[in-house]
Amino acid sequence: MSAAAVQPVEVAEPDVMGALLTGVERYLRSEVDAAQIDREGAVPARVLAGLGELGVFGVTIPQRYGGAGLRLTDACRLAAALARADRSIATTVGLHLGLGTRPLVAFGAEGLKQRYLPRLASGEAIAAFATTEANAGSDLSRLATTALAEGAQLVVNGEKLFVTNGRLAKVFTITAATPGLGGAQRGSSLVLLESGDPGLSVGREERKLGLKGSSTAPLTIDGVRIEPERIIGEPGRGADQLHHVLAWGRTLMSAGCCGTARAALVKAIEHTASRRQFGRTLDAQPVVREHLALMGARLAAMEALVHDTASLEDDVPGLLQRSLAAKVFGSDGASYVVDTALQLFGGLGFIEESGMPLLLRDVRITRIFEGANDVLLTQLGTHLATAPPPRRALAPLVGPDAFALACSADVVAAALDAHREELSARHKIGLLRQTRLLNRLGRAVAWSEALDATVRAVDARRTTSRGAAALFSEVAARDVANALAAPFGEEVVSSALADLEPGA
Amino acid sequence: METPADLDARIIKLISQVVPVKPEQIKRGDRLREDLGMDSVCSMELLSMLAEELDLDVGVEDAAGIRTVADTIALAARFLRAKAAA
Numbered sequence: 001m002s003a004a005a006v007q008p009v010e011v012a013e014p015d016v017m018g019a020l021l022t023g024v025e026r027y028l029r030s031e032v033d034a035a036q037i038d039r040e041g042a043v044p045a046r047v048l049a050g051l052g053e054l055g056v057f058g059v060t061i062p063q064r065y066g067g068a069g070l071r072l073t074d075a076c077r078l079a080a081a082l083a084r085a086d087r088s089i090a091t092t093v094g095l096h097l098g099l100g101t102r103p104l105v106a107f108g109a110e111g112l113k114q115r116y117l118p119r120l121a122s123g124e125a126i127a128a129f130a131t132t133e134a135n136a137g138s139d140l141s142r143l144a145t146t147a148l149a150e151g152a153q154l155v156v157n158g159e160k161l162f163v164t165n166g167r168l169a170k171v172f173t174i175t176a177a178t179p180g181l182g183g184a185q186r187g188s189s190l191v192l193l194e195s196g197d198p199g200l201s202v203g204r205e206e207r208k209l210g211l212k213g214s215s216t217a218p219l220t221i222d223g224v225r226i227e228p229e230r231i232i233g234e235p236g237r238g239a240d241q242l243h244h245v246l247a248w249g250r251t252l253m254s255a256g257c258c259g260t261a262r263a264a265l266v267k268a269i270e271h272t273a274s275r276r277q278f279g280r281t282l283d284a285q286p287v288v289r290e291h292l293a294l295m296g297a298r299l300a301a302m303e304a305l306v307h308d309t310a311s312l313e314d315d316v317p318g319l320l321q322r323s324l325a326a327k328v329f330g331s332d333g334a335s336y337v338v339d340t341a342l343q344l345f346g347g348l349g350f351i352e353e354s355g356m357p358l359l360l361r362d363v364r365i366t367r368i369f370e371g372a373n374d375v376l377l378t379q380l381g382t383h384l385a386t387a388p389p390p391r392r393a394l395a396p397l398v399g400p401d402a403f404a405l406a407c408s409a410d411v412v413a414a415a416l417d418a419h420r421e422e423l424s425a426r427h428k429i430g431l432l433r434q435t436r437l438l439n440r441l442g443r444a445v446a447w448s449e450a451l452d453a454t455v456r457a458v459d460a461r462r463t464t465s466r467g468a469a470a471l472f473s474e475v476a477a478r479d480v481a482n483a484l485a486a487p488f489g490e491e492v493v494s495s496a497l498a499d500l501e502p503g504a
Numbered sequence: 505m506e507t508p509a510d511l512d513a514r515i516i517k518l519i520s521q522v523v524p525v526k527p528e529q530i531k532r533g534d535r536l537r538e539d540l541g542m543d544s545v546c547s548m549e550l551l552s553m554l555a556e557e558l559d560l561d562v563g564v565e566d567a568a569g570i571r572t573v574a575d576t577i578a579l580a581a582r583f584l585r586a587k588a589a590a
């Protein structure tokens with residue numbers, strides 16, 4: 001088995017998540033007050049304990065360690081339901097299920113799993129994941145944290161920033177440079193640390209714009225001595241493993257974006273149906289109707305893309321690539337839906353009691369964490385340029401309900417492919433340094449994949465709204481054409497920049 | 505006329521401009537990711553610089569599958585031969 005190969009998970013009964021969700025949604029309705037969490041800056045311990053009792057922290061942990069052994073698609077349904085009630089809770093749980101425990105589940109040695117997973121599955125221990133450092137943010141290859149062999153032990157030193165669940169977690173997976181380990185001279189590894197390890201200290205809670213109930217804190221790792229068995233998976237293969245766990249994290253985060261967007265859309269529908277201006281309710285205004293329809297269309301596409309992405313759980317390269325699209329499309333979409341919903345609330349949307357300011361504050365980080373969107377779009381464009389994934393035309397594959405939509409999706413995908421070919425013929429390998437072009441290509445890929453996912457959702461009858469799908473197909477065609485238009489000229493950009501001297 | 509050793513040295517020097525590793529520490533067998541610490545964006549940039557520096561007509565798809573310093577040198581050598589033959 002290759003170093004980054006994923007160990008298989010046992011598959012649970014198909015209806016387990018449905019039953020769990022019913023209980024979780026009931027619990028969230030009766031026990032969770034998002035405004036209070038925001039005001040107090042923490043999710044009450046009794047809520048976390050209650051969610052633990054319902055089994056929320058173990059959904060993706062294999063059954064033999066006390067979890068439910070469910071699939072990524074199921075975990076995404078849970079993340080969406082949690083985010084619909086409160087984004088801080090969704091972030092706490094989503095981080096635990098994704099970046100927090102996935103390294104151990106996918107790559108951990110049996111001994112390490114037996115030692116930690118049962119407590120993580122019950123929620124007795126919450127997990128965190130720490131890779132970001134002062135000089136290693138978007139550029140994850142610049143890690144200064146090291147884990148160096150000293151006798152029979154490893155000594156870990158470094159500083160990590162912005163660690164979600166930082167002040168709650170008992171188990172931390174960190175990334176560290178491990179020069180020479182596993183034969184990799186400049187390799188890195190995923191290392192497991194415990195909150196009680198001498199030398200490990202968690203700094204003060206960050207004061208944030210939003211997600212105030214989710215803990216975010218720095219981590220100081222000062223000469224922490226651990227046994228080498230605390231390295232998760234094969235030493236020196238941290239970069240490969242990191243890509244895998246980031247793909248999980250991004251997918252769960254995108255599912256949370258669907259929950260946030262749904263919460264905002266439902267509020268907007270209710271508000272515009274009751275508020276009267278100009279002698280009629282707001283939702284009778286043609287412009288407002290179009291806004292609501294576009295928000296619904298976007299949300300349908302987000303949900304379809306998250307479902308398609310999570311279904312790629314067993315196809316790791318596919319998941320890596322598709323999760324880039326889902327993350328950008330989901331976070332951009334949630335930001336758009338929340339912002340438009342707030343606008344439809346008018347002045348009331350600016351007032352805390354409407355609940356809209358909280359949604360707006362909470363959604364903002366989604367375009368930054370789990371990879372800043374522009375960085376991910378460039379990666380997505382690079383993927384397409386170097387190894388274009390084979391795409392089969394959808395029209396011959398779908399039933400009559402989805403046929404017209406599939407034809408539109410095929411036209412969009414063909415335009416994208418022709419554009420890619422033209423760029424690669426024109427720039428050859430130099431295309432890889434044209435990051436503005438790659439970034440735009442990435443955006444076109446994300447929207448085209450969202451359209452493909454929407455077609456498949458209609459065909460499989462996972463979405464009830466063919467109207468929303470049809471509207472999204474028009475939106476996607478325009479957005480992709482816009483993304484494929486030539487970027488602004490370098491001279492225009494440079495001369496505009498020259499006018500922006502510091503202090504101007 | 506450039507010898508294979510010259511080409512090795514030239515490419516290793518180019519690599520040392522992309523990653524903080526001295527040329528004398530870079531070996532043909534080094535893996536771009538695990539031994540030299542390049543991420544995928546960085547290794548793509550290297551190949552693009554290489555094509556520019558040696559004035560080679562390398563296609564963007566040729567970048568896929570390059571994992572080691574030796575792969576990079578082999579790619580350059582292949583395209584230099586093609587250029588000489590043209």
Ligand SMILES: Cc1cc2nc3c(=O)[nH]c(=O)nc-3n(C[C@H](O)[C@H](O)[C@H](O)COP(=O)(O)OP(=O)(O)OC[C@H]3O[C@@H](n4cnc5c(N)ncnc54)[C@H](O)[C@@H]3O)c2cc1C
Pocket residue numbers: 095129130131132136137138139161162163164165208211216365368369370371372373374375378
């Ligand atoms: C609330 C919160 C929770 C977090 N949780 C975690 C966690 O649990 N674990 C963890 O390890 N980290 C966590 N982070 C860190 C987060 O993942 C990083 O902040 C994020 O990846 C961006 O890195 P950076 O902040 O260093 O931004 P930088 O790398 O400094 O980038 C700043 C901006 O520059 C632009 N940019 C940078 N590079 C490029 C490029 N190549 N092309 C185009 N544009 C570019 C982008 O607009 C980007 O937003 C968290 C952060 C926050 C705020």
